[in-house]
Amino acid sequence: MGDPISKRKGLIAACLSTLLVIAVIVAIVTTTGGEGGISHSLGSTNVDSTTKSVAAICSTTQYQETCHASLEGANTTDPKKLIETAINVAVEKVSNALRQSSLMKEAAEDPMTRQAFDVCRDVLENAVDDLKRSVEQIDAVEADTVGEYVADLRTWLSAVVTNQETCVDAFENTTGDTGQEMRNLLRTAMELSSNGLAMVTDIADFVGSLQLEDVLGGGRNLAAGGEEEDVVERRLVEALNSTIVVAKDGSGNFSTINEALASLPKTNNGSQIVIHIKAGVYNENVDIPKGLNKIVFIGDGMNATRITGNKSVAAGVQTYYTATLIVSGEDFLGKNMAVENTAGPDGHQAVAVRVSGDRAILFNVRMDGYQDTLNADTHRQYYRNCTISGTIDFVFGNSLSLFQDCTFITRKPGPKQGCMVTAQGRSDPKSNTAIIIQNSRFTAEPALLAAKPPVPAYLGRPWKELSRTIIMQSEIGGFINRTGWARWIEDIGLDTCYYVEYGNRGPGADTAGRVTWKGIRKVTAEQVKSWTGGVVYRNDTWIKASGVPYVPTLLPQKSAN
Known part of the structure; x- marks a missing residue:
């Protein structure tokens, strides 16, 4: 037979x-x-x-x-x-x-x-x-x-x-x-x-x-959870043995990140190229161009390796070009570092990180700014154990992005400004894009909590008419306005957005006082599974192959409001 x-x-x-x-x-x-x-x-x-x-x-x-x-x-x-x-x-x-x-x-x-x-x-x-x-x-x-x-x-x-x-x-x-x-x-x-x-x-x-996903590599049957932290660390330590080293003190191959990137061929579709960025503050705008794929940045820690820049719209730069770190190459992996845009609230739009390349992974990366800190621009992206701080729309874009175990810190904005964590930009009904936040934390810096009068802060607002954001199994601080979501301009997106809160906890997670737009959706436990990584990516082997911790399913339910 x-x-x-x-x-x-x-x-x-x-x-x-x-x-x-x-x-x-x-x-x-x-x-x-x-x-x-x-x-x-x-x-x-x-x-x-x-x-x-x-x-x-x-x-x-x-x-x-x-x-x-x-x-x-x-x-x-x-x-x-x-x-x-x-x-x-x-x-x-x-x-x-x-x-x-x-x-x-x-x-x-x-x-x-x-x-x-x-x-x-x-x-x-x-x-x-x-x-x-x-x-x-x-x-x-x-x-x-x-x-x-x-x-x-x-x-x-x-x-x-x-x-x-x-x-x-x-x-x-x-x-x-x-x-x-x-x-x-x-x-x-x-x-x-x-x-x-x-x-x-x-x-x-x-x-x-036809329910063919299980047979055809849909990812639904993949085991929950990523590899253990020690396995991830061991892989990265092994990779460091053959890396390009960037060090401010001259002890590496290069003293700047851009010098290291300039030494590489313009295109790379083969094996990973690992760049170890040693502890230090690197005052440079870094661009990983399209075609330069499989680049790995490994720093010495969020509090040790920092890339800093200050380009802003107020200084006459288009938002798209303000980013301190631009990732246009595919299969990027960044770990153990911080990236910031220091333009401040007066700089208006000032991006710290723009990710446009497909299958990008950021793990243990801190991103600091004010307005528009992270531009999760296009394609597929995964964020794990990251910290993102900002004021207005500080996580925005129109990629298919999953954030797990991340911390979103709302900062004190400029005078007469409010704060919105997310601004998702979906405009086509067939786009597969969304911001998905799972098992994460919404917190605020002390200056915002102490502000008099209080600064209004929201989970997000509809940047485009079909804006789509899912927040599930996360902790939401009490500083978030009880209405939850803010308007963009007049009634744009209120009926056509897709906003979900499911299984969240904390003083800001009570949905009883939320806005009642048509776009605010109530979903069941079964329905929310469609927003887990194993389903939305269909094929999530690019995450699992990285060794970065990852859960493609819902987590066991914690106490929630």
């Missing part, structure tokens, strides 16, 4: 090969009629099979007219080929916007406007790269890797959407109507990117509906 596991995989592969074809048929049958609609009879001779397939693949997208236009002239019924075609059109449109923005920059006189175009150049280049690698993976789906395949595609296409939004947002502090011109230029590209994300998400939904 044959191997039963192989037979099962063969059956799954056969199911997957017909899955999207079935989806096409279902969509055609269920699509409602109307002006400009198509014939809905499967036996109709008036509508060819390609038109049916295009109608089906576009049926769940937000921008159906744009979807149909992008697939005009397509001559295939293969849904994967149709998705590939749609994404290729998006590549063309984003590339065109990139070229046009370069021309528009030449006419700009305002320094912040010129910087805004620089932001657009960088993030649109990232968008094009993520679109292109999405196309490359369209034909790569196999039974053994479909969970990872779908997770990658959703992550990359969610980042494409975010990066285009970042381009437009960069014009908020500029003069004139250039920002609106840029939004108009990007409109079709943004619609196409959203449609591509919707198409890929449908694949994920079909896979989930």
Whole structure:
């Protein structure tokens, strides 16, 4: 007899090969009629099979007219080929916007406007790269890797959407109507990117509906918990034997972090490169560029190794470029260090750390600032035993980020300012992004607690209309306003955000006085499991392989309000 596991995989592969074809048929049958609609009879001779397939693949997208236009002239019924075609059109449109923005920059006189175009150049280049690698993976789906395949595609296409939004947002502090011109230029590209994300998400939904995750590497059966601390330490000590050493006193290979990074090849997709940053204060803005992957920073402790900078919007720098540490390379691991932005409350937006690279892990890292301390920008990120301090929106961005055993310290802001811990920036209903905080602590520095009159402090506010934040099994201090969540501008996001508090404890965890927006959700124990690491990442082996402690499930329930 044959191997039963192989037979099962063969059956799954056969199911997957017909899955999207079935989806096409279902969509055609269920699509409602109307002006400009198509014939809905499967036996109709008036509508060819390609038109049916295009109608089906576009049926769940937000921008159906744009979807149909992008697939005009397509001559295939293969849904994967149709998705590939749609994404290729998006590549063309984003590339065109990139070229046009370069021309528009030449006419700009305002320094912040010129910087805004620089932001657009960088993030649109990232968008094009993520679109292109999405196309490359369209034909790569196999039974053994479909969970990872779908997770990658959703992550990359969610980042494409975010990066285009970042381009437009960069014009908020500029003069004139250039920002609106840029939004108009990007409109079709943004619609196409959203449609591509919707198409890929449908694949994920079909896979989930067949409950194939357990067999296909979905991560639900992974054992709870990461490796013991001594195992992690042993691995890191072993790595230090072959590291690049940065030391202020000249005892290492380099005296600055940037010198160490400059010595490396511009791209790295092989083994990890470990950089030991010895105790000291490093006054430099550090940028790990895209393509420089698998970089490991190991400091001598949160209170020993510190990277410091002071760039800010008040000093004329775009928020995107203010970060003291920028991580754009993939598979970054940072441990035992501190990063700060010392611009202070008068600096307005002033980022300490911006993480844009996929599969980034920060472990025992302290991040200090005021407004916008941590930009959890795009892709997948994991934070463990980290401390983040700040005032306004000090954890923001639109990545898929999980924080475990972290401490969020709210600081005293400037005059007439309030405090919001989170500002999540989800804008597309198909994006897989969220800020998820588990088994962590919300505390305040003494200066804020002693402030007269008291400073209003909140768990977060909806930066974008579909802002999504989940806080579970965490301790919330009594300094948090009893309403819990703050408005952004007027009623933006109040009905469409997704905010969950579950199983929390502490004097600030009582939800009886919370705001009653439609976006405030009540979930059951079973429902909240969908926000644990083993589920949201689908494939979380990148965390487990790091040796960093990690729990992919809910923790045993502690006493909660």
